[in-house]
Amino acid sequence: MSISINALSRQTQIKVPTIRYYERSGILPVPARTKAGCRTYTTDDVARLRFVHFGRSVGMRIGEVGAVLEMVAEGNxxxxxxxxxxxxxxxxxxxxxxxxxxxxxxxxxxxxxxxxxxxxxxxxxxxxxxxxxxxxxxxxxxxxxxxxxxxxxxxxxxxxxxxxxxx
Known part of the structure; x- marks a missing residue:
């Protein structure tokens, strides 16, 4: 399943510019694009951003959130x-x-x-x-x-x- 950046924003309650910032900073992987150049996201991206939102809401620094995501991805x-x-x-x-x-x-x-x-x-x-x-x-x-x-x-x-x- 792939969704647009606007749908991702609605599902995660994270604003579109913030999602783009997370892409630039490496928190969110660079998304696939349609032939028209629109970003497309997966259910893993939804889960990842929900964790980012949760982590930030409990006071984790963005670097800490990113480190946890990286550790999970690497199985570390x-x-x-x-x-x-x-x-x-x-x-x-x-x-x-x-x-x-x-x-x-x-x-x-x-x-x-x-x-x-x-x-x-x-x-x-x-x-x-x-x-x-x-x-x-x-x-x-x-x-x-x-x-x-x-x-x-x-x-x-x-x-x-x-x-x-x-x-």
């Missing part, structure tokens, strides 16, 4: 296991973030913290990556020009295949 179980571990680490960090934000919210509500105190605690949270740490402990780290602190990502990196038009 080891890299998928790494991605699972990475996702679990992120879940733990997000859980810690929720706890700390709840604590801050309660303290603000009780009038215990002013804006400056809250900002210091948020900065400490960013430096500690969600682990509970006192502001005084984190203060020497705030503003440090550490590459890992700035990127904050331990996501596995895989080589990506690009569409022919991008080479």
């Amino acid at each position: 179980c080891e890299q998928l296991d790494v991605m699972v571990a990475f996702t679990r680490e992120r879940m733990v960090a997000l859980g810690a973030l929720c706890e700390r934000l709840n604590e801050l919210s309660s303290s603000i509500r009780a009038g215990e913290l002013n804006e400056s105190d809250v900002l210091s605690r948020l900065a400490a949270l960013a430096v500690s990556r969600g682990a509970p740490v006192e502001v005084a402990e984190a203060a020497p780290l705030i503003g440090r020009e550490d590459e890992e602190l700035q990127t904050g990502s331990k996501m596995p990196v895989t080589k990506r295949k690009r569409a022919k038009s991008l080479r």
Whole structure:
């Protein structure tokens, strides 16, 4: 079965320009074309874009979504296991973030913290990556020009295949 880009857009709730962007970036394979030059897509493309939409809706970066799709296409179980571990680490960090934000919210509500105190605690949270740490402990780290602190990502990196038009 083949469908047009407009039908693909309707079925996946992803706008046509975004679909074209995913093609250019290698998230979606370069589609077949009709004799008239119109793109045609398969049911696999529908499934792939539905996963992209889901992944983005739960906060995955587009590179992470693409990496998962590539790993699946290659049957790379080891890299998928790494991605699972990475996702679990992120879940733990997000859980810690929720706890700390709840604590801050309660303290603000009780009038215990002013804006400056809250900002210091948020900065400490960013430096500690969600682990509970006192502001005084984190203060020497705030503003440090550490590459890992700035990127904050331990996501596995895989080589990506690009569409022919991008080479």
